[in-house]
Amino acid sequence: MRLDFASVRRADGRRGFADWVRALVGQDGVYVIRDASTGEILYVGESHRGRLYHTLTRHFQSWSGFGSGPTYHPDFVEVAVILTDAATASYQQFALIQALRPLDNVQDGRSLFRSAYAEPATGDDAEFLDDDGSGVPF
16 A cells, blocks of 8 residues: 655645645545654544544644644644545554554554454454564555
8 A cells, every 4th residue: 555645734835734635524534644854654543433634634733632642743744644434444543553653653553453462363353464463464
């Protein structure tokens, strides 16, 4: 899977988010935030309630409280988005966290779907693991 990263800033330099970001209103999916200068993956998030625009853009605003996450300066990061249906957004987030190991995700994602790290994948979870059970088939 190829991730296409872009700035969230408007191309004309004016205030606000880029057109591609504004087009995310009402969508579900997963987003990956990386450092624009080093390419280091910083954060993976998702929205499964049609709020992808709001969920992503709050990382560029001051926010706190339950469910809050890291905040980034839009001049120093790039974002890639994968649109999904609501039912698979959380699973795609889990897979990307496992594959990319972002610095700012609080947990590595395993606890989102399995109670024990050593537990072998079965059923729906198995599709997210590669042959040796350690990664993701992207």
